[in-house]
Amino acid sequence: MSILVLADLHEGQLAGATAHVVAAAEAIGGDIDVLVAGEGVQAAAEAAAKLNGVTKVRVADNVVYAHQLAEPLSALLVELADDYTHVLASASTTGKNVLPRLAALKDVSQLSDIIAVDSADTFKRPIYAGNAIATVKSDDALKVITVRTTGFDAVSEGGSGSASIEAVDVVVENSQSSFVKEELAQSDRPELGGAKVVISGGRGMGNGENFKLLDGIADKLGAAIGASRAAVDAGFVPNDMQVGQTGKIVAPELYIAVGISGAIQHLAGMKDSKVIVAINKDDEAPIFQVADYGLVGDLFEILPELESNI
Amino acid sequence: MKVLVAVKRVIDYNVKIRVKADHSDVDLTNVKMAMNPFCEIAVEEAVRLKEKGVATEIVAVTVGPKAAQEQLRTALALGADRAIHIETDERAESLAVAKLLAKVVDEEQPGMVILGKQAIDTDNNQTGQMLAALTNLPQGTFASEVAVDGDKLHVTREIDGGLQTVALTLPAIVTTDLRLNEPRYAKLPDIMKAKKKPMDMKTPADLGVEVASKVSLLKVESPAERKGGIKVASVDELVDKLKNEAKVL
Ligand SMILES: Cc1cc2nc3c(=O)[nH]c(=O)nc-3n(C[C@H](O)[C@H](O)[C@H](O)COP(=O)(O)OP(=O)(O)OC[C@H]3O[C@@H](n4cnc5c(N)ncnc54)[C@H](O)[C@@H]3O)c2cc1C
Ligand SMILES: Nc1ncnc2c1ncn2[C@@H]1O[C@H](COP(=O)(O)O)[C@@H](O)[C@H]1O
Numbered sequence: 001m002s003i004l005v006l007a008d009l010h011e012g013q014l015a016g017a018t019a020h021v022v023a024a025a026e027a028i029g030g031d032i033d034v035l036v037a038g039e040g041v042q043a044a045a046e047a048a049a050k051l052n053g054v055t056k057v058r059v060a061d062n063v064v065y066a067h068q069l070a071e072p073l074s075a076l077l078v079e080l081a082d083d084y085t086h087v088l089a090s091a092s093t094t095g096k097n098v099l100p101r102l103a104a105l106k107d108v109s110q111l112s113d114i115i116a117v118d119s120a121d122t123f124k125r126p127i128y129a130g131n132a133i134a135t136v137k138s139d140d141a142l143k144v145i146t147v148r149t150t151g152f153d154a155v156s157e158g159g160s161g162s163a164s165i166e167a168v169d170v171v172v173e174n175s176q177s178s179f180v181k182e183e184l185a186q187s188d189r190p191e192l193g194g195a196k197v198v199i200s201g202g203r204g205m206g207n208g209e210n211f212k213l214l215d216g217i218a219d220k221l222g223a224a225i226g227a228s229r230a231a232v233d234a235g236f237v238p239n240d241m242q243v244g245q246t247g248k249i250v251a252p253e254l255y256i257a258v259g260i261s262g263a264i265q266h267l268a269g270m271k272d273s274k275v276i277v278a279i280n281k282d283d284e285a286p287i288f289q290v291a292d293y294g295l296v297g298d299l300f301e302i303l304p305e306l307e308s309n310i
Numbered sequence: 311m312k313v314l315v316a317v318k319r320v321i322d323y324n325v326k327i328r329v330k331a332d333h334s335d336v337d338l339t340n341v342k343m344a345m346n347p348f349c350e351i352a353v354e355e356a357v358r359l360k361e362k363g364v365a366t367e368i369v370a371v372t373v374g375p376k377a378a379q380e381q382l383r384t385a386l387a388l389g390a391d392r393a394i395h396i397e398t399d400e401r402a403e404s405l406a407v408a409k410l411l412a413k414v415v416d417e418e419q420p421g422m423v424i425l426g427k428q429a430i431d432t433d434n435n436q437t438g439q440m441l442a443a444l445t446n447l448p449q450g451t452f453a454s455e456v457a458v459d460g461d462k463l464h465v466t467r468e469i470d471g472g473l474q475t476v477a478l479t480l481p482a483i484v485t486t487d488l489r490l491n492e493p494r495y496a497k498l499p500d501i502m503k504a505k506k507k508p509m510d511m512k513t514p515a516d517l518g519v520e521v522a523s524k525v526s527l528l529k530v531e532s533p534a535e536r537k538g539g540i541k542v543a544s545v546d547e548l549v550d551k552l553k554n555e556a557k558v559l
Contacts, residue, residue: 006327006515010470010493011471013351015318057546066501067474069476070439070442070451071448071449074443082531087529088320091450092401093452093467093468093469093470094454094469094470095559096435096439096451097439097449097452098437098439098450099438099439100435100437100439100440100443101439101443102406102443103405103436103440103443103445103460104405104408104439104440104441104444104492105443107405108405109403109404109405109523109524109525110404110405110434110440111525112433112434112436113433120516123530124434126533127336127431127432127433127530128321128327128430128431128433129430129433130533131326131327131533131535132327132329132336132530132531132532133531133532134527134528135527135529135530135531136525136526136527137525137526138524138525138530139524139525140524140525141527148513151487154338158427166379175479176447176448176478176479177448177449177476177477177479178476178477179475179476180464180475180477181474181475182471182473182475183472183473184471185471185472193470198334199557200382201412220523221559225386229488232489234326234545238472239468239469239472239473239487240469240470240471240472245430246427246428246487246488248470253558254556254558254559256554258328264326265323267369271533271536272559274541275552275556275558276536277548277552283541288538289536289538290536291538291539292537292539292540292553293539293540293541293542293548293552293556293557294539294540294541294542295541295542295544295545295548296541302545304518305545306545306548306549309545309546309549310559
């Protein structure tokens with residue numbers, strides 16, 4: 001078995017997701033190479049070389065791979081894929097954008113969002129917003145897979161930088177797509193996907209200004225702040241905060257849902273959290289069916305009290 | 311330009327699914343079916359492009375059983391001009407659907423193809439990207455804004471960290487995210503008129519595509535059920551439980 005992991009980058013740095021994908025690769029077993037593709041990604045390559053379990057880091061550092069656009073990245077992966085039995089990426093917006101394109105170019109299926117490895121060709125993945133878990137077997141010669149990071153504990157960093165780093169000199173052409181701009185959310189808080197504590201607000205927050213009520217609590221707990229789709233749709237907060245079937249999937253130690261009713265699409269994104277707290281004024285809200293601790297009441301009274309008590 | 315829209319018949323998003331007792335699949339008998347919500351957004355976007363004078367004709371396509379014609383009729387009622395039904399009772403995976411759609415792209419030569427980003431049954435999020443690969447066209451996935459600018463298509467994409475805008479050459483493949491638009495409802499007169507709009511029938515064999523996939527579904531299980539917990543009476547009690555019982559504070 002030989003596995004190629006496409007590294008996730010965040011503003012040019014190695015994103016935390018990659019260590020989870022390497023863990024999934026370890027569960028499959030075999031040599032694990034990591035591909036770092038982008039522009040000015042030497043530091044990311046060095047960080048990837050420190051991950052335990054990685055044999056070799058391959059670096060494609062060229063302007064054509066900047067911003068990891070799907071067209072050049074999948075063309076690059078097509079060139080490299082013949083050396084491997086599996087190509088893995090995290091189920092991030094980059095992984096989801098690139099890997100299906102690679103799979104079709106290689107005339108193989110793609111498995112999305114695996115949460116467990118049964119064997120080198122058999123995997124578990126959630127379907128129907130996580131309301132069913134499918135076990136699927138792939139007989140394709142090349143397995144192309146995106147990994148749900150919450151399903152695999154991150155590998156640690158060996159610190160030794162033991163994996164070798166090797167330049168890939170394949171440069172593809174791309175005249176079809178070009179980068180125009182990016183508006184990335186700036187925040188000092190932990191990343192939603194990796195945070196130990198997440199506090200999310202829903203439509204019950206009333207407006208964007210009121211999300212400040214979550215700030216003090218998040219500061220004290222070192223939490224990331226999330227939201228329901230209703231809160232995003234209403235314009236209270238930006239789209240990258242959405243937790244759910246079609247937003248981010250989180251599984252922190254503690255998830256606090258405030259003014260969120262608990263629609264199945266929201267539950268799909270957070271029901272694997274270790275401890276769930278729900279704060280809602282409607283004692284029949286479905287969120288209470290999954291909450292370990294429910295507190296019925298007005299969030300505008302509860303939040304300030306919670307902030308001063310923790 | 312001609313715009314092709316792919317729509318899928320799926321379980322209604324409000325329905326809570328059940329797994330079959332023999333764990334072979336999800337039980338869909340007598341379950342309410344509907345157009346995949348992301349496909350509704352795709353149809354709506356095509357209709358808006360036509361209202362703006364950008365699109366000249368809208369063709370809706372589906373791959374699925376006879377009953378999937380209901381979703382094509384819905385697309386026609388919402389403003390599609392004609393429809394293509396590729397009929398199969400087999401479970402068509404994303405790669406097979408993408409191959410079938412690529413054949414239709416070949417025949418129809420659209421300026422743009424709009425798909426949903428994800429079908430809410432398989433949660434695959436693949437078909438648009440695969441279609442782009444097979445047709446060798448650029449892709450603008452998870453779109454929250456689409457604008458034609460001369461010979462380029464500007465697509466604003468919802469990415470993990472925020473928003474990204476890319477410029478694509480046309481023809482191009484677009485997949486919709488939730489905030490691209492708010493779909494309208496079909497009006498009764500339009501539903502009546504839709505019955506008279508043309509619908510072409512084809513089979514995968516007509517198009518020379520093998521639907522069978524190399525991925526087999528071995529088992530479908532219910533996820534581990536979360537036990538409902540308790541209700542606490544006050545913030546003090548909540549903080550106490552989190553500190554001393556759950557030990558997460
Ligand atoms: C295809 C599709 C995909 C979707 N994907 C997602 C997704 O990824 N994530 C997601 O979240 N949703 C998603 N949704 C939407 C989902 O169906 C729900 O509409 C949404 O989650 C509801 O958000 P909410 O709980 O904030 O709002 P509501 O359902 O309106 O609930 C608001 C809650 O706030 C409570 N409340 C109000 N005021 C107060 C107060 N003062 N104090 C305390 N409580 C109060 C109310 O009792 C209520 O329970 C999707 C829907 C579709 C169709
Ligand atoms: N059977 C199908 N018929 C028509 N379009 C489909 C079909 N399956 C998937 N699609 C399209 O591809 C999108 C993404 O689906 P998927 O990649 O399966 O999650 C859907 O929203 C549809 O636009």
